[in-house]
Every structure is written in structure tokens, then in C-alpha cells.
Amino acid sequence: MSQINPEKQWVTFVHGAGGSSSIWFKQIRAFQKHFNVLLLDLRGHGNSNQQIKTAFKQKYTFKSIATDVIEVINHLQIESSHFVGISLGSIIIRQLAEMHPEKVKSMILGGAILKMNFRSQILMRLGNLFKYVLPYLILYKFFAFVIMPKKNHKKSRLLFINEAKKLYQKEFIKWFKLTAEINPILRWFRQVELEIPTLYVMGEEDYMFLPAVREVVKRHVKTAELFVVENCGHVVNVEQPMIFNETVVNYLKEKF
Template sequence: MLHFTTYTQNPEAPWVTFVHGAGGSSAIWFRQIRDFKKSFNVLLVDLRGHGKSKNHVYEKLKKYSFDVIGDEVVEVLDHLKIKQSHFVGISLGTIIIREITERYPDRVSSMILAGAIMKLNIRGQVLIRLGILLKSVIPYLMLYRLFAFIIMPRKNHKASRYLFVQEAKKLYQKEFIRWFTLAAKVNPLLAFFRIRETSIPTLYLMGEEDYMFLPSITKLVSNHRSAKLVVVPSCGHVVNVEKPEEFNRIALEFLAK
């Protein structure tokens, strides 16, 4: 089972489950815990191969798929006897949450998808193809640093880049390649999500400077009635790290409704 951490407010309080992105860990949510645990029971998970799940014993897979990753998150909910939860995700974690809602809609009260990835633009597709060519040639950390800089290029994104690179250092080379291969094959799934609207209340919480992913989210929200978009000014891809106060306020206001 994945490594997880809980902060229990009271047995009757609703749950919020946080899902990090590829190369990160549950440590990226440290600026959210204090505010969220005032009103909610909080569940943090470390995805397969990440954070403290790196040393856990689980089924060895040569290739990963989003349904397998999603099932491992749901397994933690089952273990804790959590019937339903709000979900908060960042970056690749938003895809995992969205995939869970397709197969387990009764387990998801609402979704807050920050730095959401619902389409790879031309630059993103070129980046993925470059990574496929180089993933077995150059050290994965060098490749990850390159990706982090392209996705989060500005001076005010430095803290986000640093945090994600520090967390990525804890990955193994083979683990990075498995996750990278998973991300490289995501386009058909994202196309399905863009077409198929879910009835589950959804907040897309995006940075104004998230130039790779914001345009596609803006278009998606205009076509999905259950979705709402809030754009945080002067902020890049990792909203919860760059603007934690705004992130917490906006997210908690959404959950209160």
C-alpha cells in the first residue's frame, strides 16, 4: 500500500485527499495542512515510487497506467474506510484524480485541480518527444531540471522549481522512466476528458503565467457547466507553492459551497 499521512479533525468531518504530481511528494502540500485541517480530515498520499512510498513493497510493474495508479489511491481510502472525499491535485496529480472520477464517481465529492493538465500544446508535445529520445541517455535529474525550467521559467517560479527538483532527487532512474513513459502516452486520455463532462463539482485553480496549460483549461471550462476556473495573478504552474494563501482561501471557499 502507498505511504499516507492523515490529520483527523473529527470522525464526522468530511475528508480532503491531496494528490501530488510526478516527481513530487506529499511534502509539497505543507503550506495547506494547517488551514485545511481546521475544517476537514486531511489525507496525504505519496504516489508509487515517490516520497516515503519509494521504500514500500508493492506489485512490481514494468509499465504504469493511470487506472493502476488511481486504484492505489482508492486502496488507501478503502483501508481508512473513507467512503467519499474531496480531492485536491496538482499537475499530473490532476489527471489521476480525473481518472478516479470516471471509475469511482461515488467516491469523489468534488475536485480542485491546480496547475491542471488537460492538453499538451505543441511545445509540450515537442518536450515529451525530446524526453523520449534522451531519457535513457542523460541522467534523469538533468532531464527533470530541463522540464521544470521550461514549465516554470520565470524568476518568481524559482521556489516551485527548487522544491520539485529536490523531491525528484529521491526518485530512482528506472522509476522516473516509468512515470515519464506514462506521461508520454497521456494524450488520448486527455482528449477523452475534454470531451466527457463530469457532473462532479470541479474547480480549476490555475496560475496566470501557466502558459503551457492555462489556454486549454480556459477553453474546457467554457464547455463544461460543472467546472469553474479561477486564475491567480502573477503565478505559474505550481499554485499551492507560489501563492499558498490565495490557493487556500480560494479552495476553502469552493469547498464551503
């Protein structure tokens, strides 16, 4: 967390599964010029400590993980914040907004997941078949390559794989079991438009998830906007950080 300026609004960054707060390293300086910045590690990821890991023995749900984030926000006495998420982090932010809309000034959803297409459904089934058999890193590398297949996606793939090495096998399985509830929750998100300004930042090569986002933005006309980054895959903030930073900062400054 950066030095707090009471005159500045807050921006909270939420990483995806297998990542950590370190995936935002190319955003910190650009955002600190204009905002108070909060980086957090989701349970079991990055530097989330051992006490937290052992405290949560129950099944992971999107509600329980969103509650973790809210507890951090409340602990720091942050009344409300803009939330920036990537990949699975976009689902956690949307869940958080359902539960505590008063805490969410806006949602910036990069590489947003709003629908699991046929290929991603097959991936989930394969993962469920092999999650107790194969070392999780083999599965994770396979998933990363399918989601980010091109040569220009290599930096994103390697970053997420290196961060995933910090997970434990049991932790990976807990997170993977979240996929059991993902379809109904995404269906609800597609149907219900919240009264919260939302910017989707998607790579034009994010073939698994961009089509669904385009459809939702057409329907959620009151609050949703879409910015598509050229020559870019799933992890937009890593692959095209300057465009991502400029787009998001300008959006927040113009809206708020």
C-alpha cells in the same frame, strides 16, 4: 494524516510527478481547521515504502495509479472525499473520478493538464529520446525550467527538483512512459463532463496549460469553474499558498 473528526469531510491531496506529499505543507494547517486531511505519496515517490515499489513491476498506467489511491481510501474506510491535485495529480484525480465517481465529492485541479500544447509535445519527444541516455535529474531540471521559467517560479522549481532527487532512474522512466497514453486520455477528459463539481485553480503565467483549461471550462458549464491566480505560474499552491487555500476552502464550504 491528521487526527480524524467524524463530523468533518475528507480532503485528499494528490501531488504531481516527481513531487511528494511534502509539496502540500503550506496547505495542511489551513485545511485541517475545516476538514479531515489525507496526504499520500504516489508509488515510487516520497515515503512510499520499498515493498510498494518492488510490488509494482508492471507498466505504470493512469488507471493503475488511480487504483493505488482508491486502495488507500478503502483501507482507511473513507467513503468519499474531496480531491485536490496539482499538475499530473490532476490527471490521476480525473481518472479516479471516471472509475469511482461515488468516491469523489469534488475535484480541485491546480495547474491542471488537459492538453499538451506544441511546446509540451516537443518536451515529451525530447524526453523519450534521452530518457535512457541522460541522468533523469538533468531531464527533470530542464522540464521544470521550461514549465516554470520565471524568477517568481523559482521556489516551485527548486521544490520539485529536490523532491525528484528521491526518485530512482528506473522509477522516473516508468513514470515518463505514461506520456505515451496522455494524449488520448486528455482528449477524453476534454470531451466528457462528469457530474462532479470541479474547480480549476490556475496561475495566469501557466502558459502551457491555462489556455486549454479556459476552453474546457467554457464547455463544461454544468460543473466546472475556473479561478486564475495573478502573478503565478504552474504550481499555484506553492507560489501563492494563501490565495490557493482561501479560494479552495471557501469553494468547498460554499458548495458543501
